[in-house]
Amino acid sequence: MLESYGDDELRRLCERFRARPAGVRNALTTDDLYALLAFAGRAAVAAMREGDAAAIDDGLTAVAMIDDERLDPGDLDPVLGLLRHAAAFIGAGAGALFAEGARQATRSVARAFQRQPPPASRELLRAALEIDAVLERDGYRVEEAKLAPSLPEAWLDARAANVVTMHLRNGERMLIAYVADVVGAHSVRPIEHDAASLLVARQNVLCLLIARGETAASLQRFSEPVRDALAT
Numbered sequence: 318m319l320e321s322y323g324d325d326e327l328r329r330l331c332e333r334f335r336a337r338p339a340g341v342r343n344a345l346t347t348d349d350l351y352a353l354l355a356f357a358g359r360a361a362v363a364a365m366r367e368g369d370a371a372a373i374d375d376g377l378t379a380v381a382m383i384d385d386e387r388l389d390p391g392d393l394d395p396v397l398g399l400l401r402h403a404a405a406f407i408g409a410g411a412g413a414l415f416a417e418g419a420r421q422a423t424r425s426v427a428r429a430f431q432r433q434p435p436p437a438s439r440e441l442l443r444a445a446l447e448i449d450a451v452l453e454r455d456g457y458r459v460e461e462a463k464l465a466p467s468l469p470e471a472w473l474d475a476r477a478a479n480v481v482t483m484h485l486r487n488g489e490r491m492l493i494a495y496v497a498d499v500v501g502a503h504s505v506r507p508i509e510h511d512a513a514s515l516l517v518a519r520q521n522v523l524c525l526l527i528a529r530g531e532t533a534a535s536l537q538r539f540s541e542p543v544r545d546a547l548a549t
Contacts (some may be wrong), residue, residue: 319352331378347387351427353379358462370409376400377418395463398434413495437479445496447479447546457485475505490530519547
């Protein structure tokens with residue numbers, strides 16, 4: 318059901334949940350839980366883009382609705398980690414926001430609210446926002462966003478300190494954007510693959526785009542804009 322909801326409708330659902338938690342949670346399907354987790358990641362990006370603490374609150378409320386008996390508990394940390402960094406990025410009070418989110422959650426999900434994510438630099442988060450802006454100007458829209466523990470080994474032989482991962486869609490075309498802190502990023506080389514990809518690096522930050530519905534040649538249009546985004 319929630320997969321068909323726009324973000325405005327999901328924000329209104331968050332408002333209803335804050336007023337009556339049990340009634341909303343009990344009506345959710347497993348697919349709804351994953352839709353809420355995706356919305357929470359988008360809320361983190363929106364909060365950083367707009368400087369809006371209310372978006373953080375909505376993202377945390379969306380996670381608080383989740384019943385982790387029907388969803389892999391390990392899926393919560395990457396999204397909650399991005400929400401915590403987003404709160405710090407805009408200067409919102411992460412402690413109070415997370416405490417309120419945990420109060421609305423089930424006991425086991427509330428424990429996930431207390432875990433601290435690996436540190437992520439403001440420069441990395443800013444680079445991810447700039448790259449998101451580049452892709453949005455081309456018609457792509459973020460569907461999911463999270464902190465990832467590592468870069469995909471099948472694509473890159475590199476160890477990252479931090480990774481922001483964004484899944485984006487433009488009609489039938491899809492992109493995964495990995496934005497990572499990597500020492501010596503400029504010397505990283507991609508592993509050969511049949512699928513379309515683009516790797517752009519500047520100093521110690523890199524961006525890897527993996528696409529479906531694009532070609533290696535068509536992805537080249539992003540090369541200079543992404544390089545400029547990393548410089549910014």
